[in-house]
Amino acid sequence: MRLLFIGDIVGRTGREMLADTLPRLRQSLRPDFTIVNGENAAGGFGITAKIAGEFFDLGADCVTLGNHSWDQREMLSHIDEETRLVRPGNYPAGTPGRGATVLSAGGGRQVMVINLMGRLFMDALDDPFAAADRLLADIAMPRDVDAIVVDFHAEATSEKYAFGHYLDGRAxxxxxxxxxxxTADHHIMEHGTAFQSDAGMTGDYDSVIGMRKEISIHRFVRKLPGDRMTPSEGPATLCGLVVDTDDKTGLAVAIRPLRVGGVLSTASGTAE
Incomplete structure (x- = not known):
């Protein structure tokens, strides 16, 4: 099975890049299942039902979120209605939505998508390691699903690596x-799980992590409140990765970076 994962869509320029590029990528890469992180899609802060619908219309099979899941208040109700939207599964019990979902892929196969959030330098949520164990307690590859993808929305590289090793062989x-x-660390771990510590964003890289550089610089230099953070709107780069799995095990056999357009070097997502 071929999995396509596209990193955080940031603002209007990120959405436009996805709209222009994803249909062509689906033709050239022919993924069986496509996941998009959309938690910065609405002006850099959260996602709306309309934007999520546009991503699904473009060919995304699932949209994952993160720490900005609730910035657009309409999602508090809409997320319960849309099984293809996944928010971090280590939010407290009773939070709207779901931390994992199982969806159909090409060829009648099934993919489980899990979204979890780290705790280092982030909001103090429940333990993501324990949450992963809970979500995977009754599901395994290839018995129940053909692939398992985990979007670990986290700040610290150390926590991301520890989490990757913790799930190595189970995802x-x-x-x-x-x-x-x-990051340039895409590889297959010892027990067969593909890993990259950050997929990157789909947005304008002539910025400070997608936001207008002038506003960010002012805050760092002056240490004073300034204008509200807003997404930079120059030409975007689409970033993500492509993973091929073994249908007999669900584990990875190849992982390749994907970078299209903008100011970063190009990576096609195909074998060289």
Missing amino acids: SLVVGTHTHVP
């Missing part, structure tokens, strides 16, 4: 989001 892919910079 097809563990990929970090949130820090908005694509």
